[in-house]
Amino acid sequence: MSRHILLGCWAAIAVAACACEVAAVATGGRIRRLVGLMATLTRRDRVLVVAFVGWMWLGWHFFAR
């Protein structure tokens, strides 16, 4: 039971993320696009480096280990 509920929640989150991106394009920038969110997050050099380490960990975790 919990599995089906959780799978539904994960699917809803994926749909919401897609909706955000579509809304960002459709509204002509009233909502930030995903790439704009990433640019905002990494505007500081230290955050950029931390994001790089986190991104590497993600790849290592999922694909190599």
Place this chain on the structure above:
Amino acid sequence: MTRWVGERPRQNPPGDRRVPRAPLLVGLALAAADAGWVATTTPFTAGADTAVAVGFAVMAVLVVRTLRRRRGGVRPPAPTGALWPWLAVIGVLSGLELVAYLLGGSDRHAWPTLSALYDGASTHEWAKGVFAAVWLAIGWGLFRR
């Protein structure tokens, strides 16, 4: 340097993040090749380490290039637009991951985290390739400035 009439400048003006078409296509082809390579590897092997390390190396170059451009005073304009929809999605996603992790214990089937979903899907090479492509695309989005 002589510039011929109609010749396009080799570099974009500061702040212009558009990528010329030819390098973009080459980059996409290389990313697709690396994602395909990652998809065919098995974790805990030298092949998997190498395929992932190729992605690391390319993104490391992007990070260094971005930091150098910033030190040189080149910064793209700050993005505009509301952030709250994305923050809400990320907040819910993080919360759900935490709840699934804490309540699931060792029963990942009943309480699937993102990792568990990935483990199930990655038994198919095509799905693993898609995940690897998304991972590379996120890196491109994060580190190319």
